[in-house]
Amino acid sequence: MTDLSTVVSELPDKTVLVMDDDAPLRTRLGRALETRGFEVVQAGTVTEAVEQVRAKPPAFAVLDMRLEDGNGLQVVQAINERRPDAKVVMLTGYGNIATAVAAVKAGAVDYLSKPADADDVVRALLARPEDKPAPPENPMSADRVRWEHIQRVYELCGHNVSETARRLNMHRRTLQRILAKRAPK
Template sequence: MLDATNENTLLIVEDDDVLRDRLARAMERRGFDVRVARCLSDAVDQANAELPRYAIVDLRLQDGSGLSLVEMLEERDPNIRAIILTGYGNIPTAVAAARIGAIDYIAKPATADEIVDALIRPRNEHAPAPTNPIVPEDARKEHITHIFHEMNENVSQTARSLDMHRRTLQRLLKRYEIV
């Protein structure tokens, strides 16, 4: 737990309203003074008003890449501890995040404790290897389930959002026992 001071300001940039609100509450309980933004432009405005000490930034935002925000924060203050949180992780973006100053690159879903550990871990200390890594098929199921519920369980909307054929999605939902 952290003491709530100006040294513990945290900017959460996430376009998923439910995840952003849940994460904000969890971080407040852990002693952070939380600010939230749902898009890149809001995040830039907030950072210009008050530079945070910590930042959790979604990779894909509706109006741009979270990498550009991390780069801006790093240029303004190299001591800012920013992490990329993404459901679309891949090696090239992880490397790009590290090059521009992100201290970690975490795949969704992640627990609040995993995120706090990444934020407060000393710079020269590496994250431990996962003890119980998520199986890719489980990650896919969780992502599809999340989007399906976010789209009010509308199969056609979910399929469009996932860039997937509707019938393929229906088969997956049936296999995952979601519908």
């Protein structure tokens, strides 16, 4: 952390926008970025984030991909219009190749799955374009990725077990057993 803080302290503009509809995650990530030397502004909706970008475009942004009032790509577009040199990292709890490609095409420098470690976020924000990212220190297990996917679909279906089971092409009772268990490590 100290070497990342040193790099951040040498930046001419340390402003970072953190947008996520999950308030505890947004607050934790905001605090972690502040301890590393960033000047953090937080937003819980796409509308809030776009307003903040129009008021003062940040040098960096960490954006959630999917929110209730839109998606992070709208904020990437607003940032690119106001400050094309800004570096944007997309976060999502529901990662797939199509959304990763869309995020990078829109101007994001990296795409990370939740839960992302603050140091991983800072490394992604500070990475030079020619640098290839290192593999994650503690990647999620296949069981955890599956569990995260099921939770996301369950959430998108309004916590309707039958609809979630249909969309995942699994038996409803099997899904109920999975949902009753704790998240795998």
